[in-house]
Amino acid sequence: MHLLMILMALAIALGLRQGNLNSQKSPKPSLTNLEQRWRSGIIALVAPALLLLTTAVAVLSMGAQGQMVWQGTGLASYLISWLFLLSALICLIHQALQLWRTVAQLHRYPQTEVLGYPCRIIDDTGLFTAQVGGWKPELTITQGLLDHLDGDRLAAVLAHEDGHRVYRDTFWFFWLGICYRLTLWLPQSEQLWQDLLLLREIRADAWAAQQVDELLLAESLLDVVRAPLRSTASFEAAFSCTAPPSRLEQRIEALLCGIHPGLHFGWQGVLQLAWVLLPLTIIPFHH
Structure with a gap:
């Protein structure tokens, strides 16, 4: 029965992704x-992961021994669940350590202000600026970007x-x-991730457009992207x-x-994700 739960979770996860693929056949989304x-996009990315996690937690909570109303349980499903949760824990620890190391390196640079924004300036000729961190990120700017942009364009980027x-x-x-x-x-997975990154940037552009001219911001974007930049980690939000x-x-x-979208996930999105907790409701039927 436990193995059947895992197979059903996998089938649903695949079905969610396939359904999202069918709904976005256009090469350039509107x-x-x-x-x-x-x-x-968030639901299609998050729901499969949460469903597999709650299924693994449910299987481990019920244990390798016992009876599921009409069927027995097996050791294979128990081990599979352990492996998946272990991989999730390793992924979390790896990302947390990477974040901690990056923030520790960032703190080696003195904090200052640029156009009224508190930031840390990195002595690098590259063109790079990003928010780096977790709940309270810090603005990071390279000296190369400060030297490259004039006051108005720098204000747009910041x-x-x-x-x-x-x-x-x-x-x-x-x-995410x-x-x-x-x-x-x-x-x-890759398409969903890249699309969410794009929408995140469009939302930040919209925020900036309330304070600076849209054309100036677009010109700054074209100017900065000409330089080759490193890919950012998930805890960095770069211009x-x-x-x-x-x-x-x-x-x-x-x-x-x-176009100035707010892009709020909100309670409607949370409610649309609530069904991933269903595997946990099966635990009382195990004895």
């Missing part, structure tokens, strides 16, 4: 309904980064990144990182069209 795209701080993108994407890594073997041209086009299109 910018008209970004709220729905944001919510459905306003974008302030949007990441306001929405606490580094904290939420730390956890764990769900992404736990389900890399499922179809569409620009290595990305396909289509992502850049969509960001600029959203800016020039005046």
Whole structure:
């Protein structure tokens, strides 16, 4: 019975991803309904991971011995659940250690202010700026970016980064990144992750556009992305990182069209995820 629970969870996880794939056949998704795209993308990425985790927790809680109403239990499902939870724990520890090391390295640089924003300046010629950390990230800027941009364009870039701080993108994407890594073997994981990163940047662009001119922000984006940048970790929210041209086009299109999405997941999204707790309701039927 426990093995059947695991197989059902896998089938549902695959079905969720396949359903999301069928609903997004367009090579260039529309910018008209970004709220729905944001919510459905998070659900498609997170729900399979949470369903597999709750199923594994349920199996381990019931143990390798006992009876499930009409069927016995087996050792194989118990071991599979242990392995999956162990892999999730290793992934969490690895990400947490990486975050801790990055923040510790960042704190070696003195804190200062640039255009009124508290930040840490890294002595590097590259063009890079990002919010780095968890719930309370810190703004990081390279000296190369400060030397490259004039005052207005620098203000546009920093306003974008302030949007990441306001929405606490580094904290939420730390956890989304764990769900992404736990389900890399499922179809569409990479596409969902990249789309959520794009929507995150569009939201931060929209925040910045309330304070600076949209055209100036678009020009700054085009200017900065010409330089090769390193890919950022899930706890970094950078103004620009290595990305396909289509992502850049969509960001600029959203800016020039005046699209300012809030992209809130909200209680509606939480309720749409509540069903992943169903495996836990089976525990009382084990004896």
